[in-house]
Amino acid sequence: MESLVLDIPFVCKSWYKATLDPLCWEQLIFPEMETWPLFINPRFSDPFISRLMDAFQFSGEFPATEFIKSVVKRSHRSAVKIVLPRCCTEESLIYVADECPGLKILVLPPDLHNENLVFKLPNLVGNWKYLEQLELGSSINMPEILYQISIHCKNFVSLSVKRADIGEEDALAIVSLLPNMSTCF
Numbered sequence: 001m002e003s004l005v006l007d008i009p010f011v012c013k014s015w016y017k018a019t020l021d022p023l024c025w026e027q028l029i030f031p032e033m034e035t036w037p038l039f040i041n042p043r044f045s046d047p048f049i050s051r052l053m054d055a056f057q058f059s060g061e062f063p064a065t066e067f068i069k070s071v072v073k074r075s076h077r078s079a080v081k082i083v084l085p086r087c088c089t090e091e092s093l094i095y096v097a098d099e100c101p102g103l104k105i106l107v108l109p110p111d112l113h114n115e116n117l118v119f120k121l122p123n124l125v126g127n128w129k130y131l132e133q134l135e136l137g138s139s140i141n142m143p144e145i146l147y148q149i150s151i152h153c154k155n156f157v158s159l160s161v162k163r164a165d166i167g168e169e170d171a172l173a174i175v176s177l178l179p180n181m182s183t184c185f
Helices: 002-006 013-019 047-055 064-074 090-099 117-127 142-152 168-177
Strands: 027-029 081-083 105-107 133-138 158-163 182-184
Touching (some): 002 047, 064 090, 090 117, 117 142, 133 142
Parallel strands (some): 105 133, 158 182
């Protein structure tokens, strides 16, 4: 992603045009940036953010939500895999749901700073009819998420939960709603 945003477009006009091809943006893997959400001066703690801020002349806080949205927009609705950073906001996740109808793989960070996103996720699952794999940061709200997946995502095969605290309700949801799925906790 760093090269597609900060290097390749500036080599020459033909390389710039090549980066406009939605195929370059099918896999949107946001880098792990320890400074997201941003602290007072992110320039000194993360080289990628520092380069972005310099290249696009941002001052103050880095506009993380706007950056996520701009990268998703470059895919022109062709993204099939998204690995979201821990700075992901509700606005960013809703944008991904609206702009990535062909999404097959969604990875949420294990330590989201906004845990309300897992409560918003079930309402968005219906947008991803082709979702095959989901990686959650925790098992919070898992029965509702799995229920929506069972209704909307007929090709779903894999669930991974980084910080799982699987209770009886969660286990029952897994075996009853998605019996043919592989799981990793």
